[in-house]
Amino acid sequence: MIEYVYPCLVAFAASFVFCTILNVKDVKVALVASVGAGAGWLIYLVSGMFLGIVGQNLIAATVVALFAEFISRAMKTPSTIFIIIGILPMVPGGGIYYTMEYCIQGNTEMFISKGMQTLAVAGAIAVGVSFASAIYRFYTHTKLQIKNKVK
Secondary structure, three states, X not given: OHHHHHHHHHHHHHHHHHHHHOOOOOHHHHHHHHHHHHHHHHHHHHHOOOOOHHHHHHHHHHHHHHHHHHHHHHHOOOHHHHHHHHHHHHOOHHHHHHXXXXXXXXXXXXXXXXXXXXXXXXXXXXXXXXXXXXXXXXXXXXXXXXXHHHO
């Protein structure tokens, strides 16, 4: 249990501190965005029992982006801030670092391997955010259609 709680708290704290770098003025928005980041990291960790690293990032990014879409309407704030803060713990910074390290060392095999994995993770995050946006647009469109038919 603690192996899931502690990393999520660290993701929350790091995301909250990053809100100051992004100059988020509203503390409520920063807290909610950081909660989304912590929850996204929890989903990332839990999905690791069933999926590989790319699948983990895809599922977690989709959930974070859906959270961002719904909460942004409730708080009347653009969803971009919630998405950026929410996916921050998933950004493959270590993968980028090691890719460049292998490149500089001349270790071509590891450079290509780590580079492909890093690109796959970044692509999974992008696809997850796009997929969530499509789901939310479909939801709002369907909700509007039902509302118009009821009248």
